[in-house]
Amino acid sequence: MRRRAFVLLALLLLLPAAARAAGFTVQCPGSVERGSAFFVRVESDAELRNLTVRWLDKEFSPQAYRTARGHAAGMLLGVGLDAPAGHGVLHVFADTAAGRTAQHHKVAVKERAFAEQRLEVDQEYVEPPAKALERHRREKEEVAKVLAEAEPGLFLECPLVRPVPGAVGSEFGLRRFFNGQPRAPHSGVDLRGGEGEPVLAMAAGRVALAADHYFSGRSVYLDHGQGVVSMYFHLSEILVKPGQFVAKGQEVGKVGSTGRVTGPHLHFGLSVLGQRVDPLPLVDRDCVF
Ligand SMILES: [Zn+2]
Incomplete structure (x- = not known):
């Protein structure tokens, strides 16, 4: 018992x-x-x-x-x-x-209330001609493919590097009006920088795309694995090639004013499993991986 x-x-x-x-x-x-x-x-x-x-x-x-x-x-x-x-x-x-x-x-x-931003740009970036719209459609498809891919052999390492030291010019998420017309909200953060200033990779990764696009100008997309892709837009010069592996902090291009811009700056974007998020809160911060 x-x-x-x-x-x-x-x-x-x-x-x-x-x-x-x-x-x-x-x-x-x-x-x-x-x-x-x-x-x-x-x-x-x-x-x-x-x-x-x-x-x-x-x-x-x-x-x-x-x-x-x-x-x-x-x-x-x-x-x-x-x-x-x-x-x-x-x-x-x-x-x-x-x-x-x-x-x-x-x-x-x-939910979060994002501020409004009104910008003046060349009219061809507000009402693009039919040929440019067709080009933009192709580029959008190309980007969607890149954002859907996840390099399985890569692993994101923190903390992330700030691509340029400049202050924030335009915050992430701003509700945008170009020449008075509503357009998609700001899907990245604009960092101030002078024409030709080095743009650094936020983390090690593979160059998924390096191209000249209608709206984002000369652009570099880095795949960091596990669905994380960083973006660098409006470059004056691209220093990397698709498929190339880059180290954290490596120069991938130079600040410029290509595409839909009001002046030279770096548009820095981050996509996580296709969700566009603000990259800045992750910069210079430890991850809890
Ligand atoms: Zn931007």
Whole structure:
């Protein structure tokens, strides 16, 4: 009788430990401001096999690594300017001792009031001729392809480098009017810089695209892996070629005034799994990967 009670007690004590070993924990914020990136961390005592994350209809497989206490994976996600209102659900799947296990976390999208900005540019950038519109359509498709690709062998390393030292000229998310006409909100941040000033890669990555586009002018897109792509627009000169790997802080081009601009500056953009977010809060800051 006493022995049976002891076995039962031992089983009860062991159960929570077993449940812990079979599962994993997910750290993510309960709410995120529109236009912001956020960190997610998955931890487990056991190996995280076939880890998959789904966020705002995009799915990817972060690389898990060994830690002092077990196994973990970290990733950057984002809530773009046109993400659906309300909340998103972060789905995390992994194979554990208990089989395929899933966790679902609600992340509320906090609305944010963005200021208005009125700019005067050449009329051809407000009402482009038919030929330019056709060109822009092709370039948009090219960019969409780049933003959808995620280099699996790369891993974003923090802190990120500020591409130019200049102050912010135009903030991220501004509601824009060009020559009085409403256009898409500002999907990056404009940093002040003189014509010809070096533009540095915010992190190591692969050049996904280096092209001269109608609106963004001479542009470089760097793929940093795990769905993270940084963008550098309006360059006077491009110093890298598609497919080339660049180091963190490497010069990729020079500040210029190509495309739809009012003067020389760097437009610095960041896309995380297709969500355009403000890159500046991540610069010179440690990540929690
Ligand atoms: Zn800009």
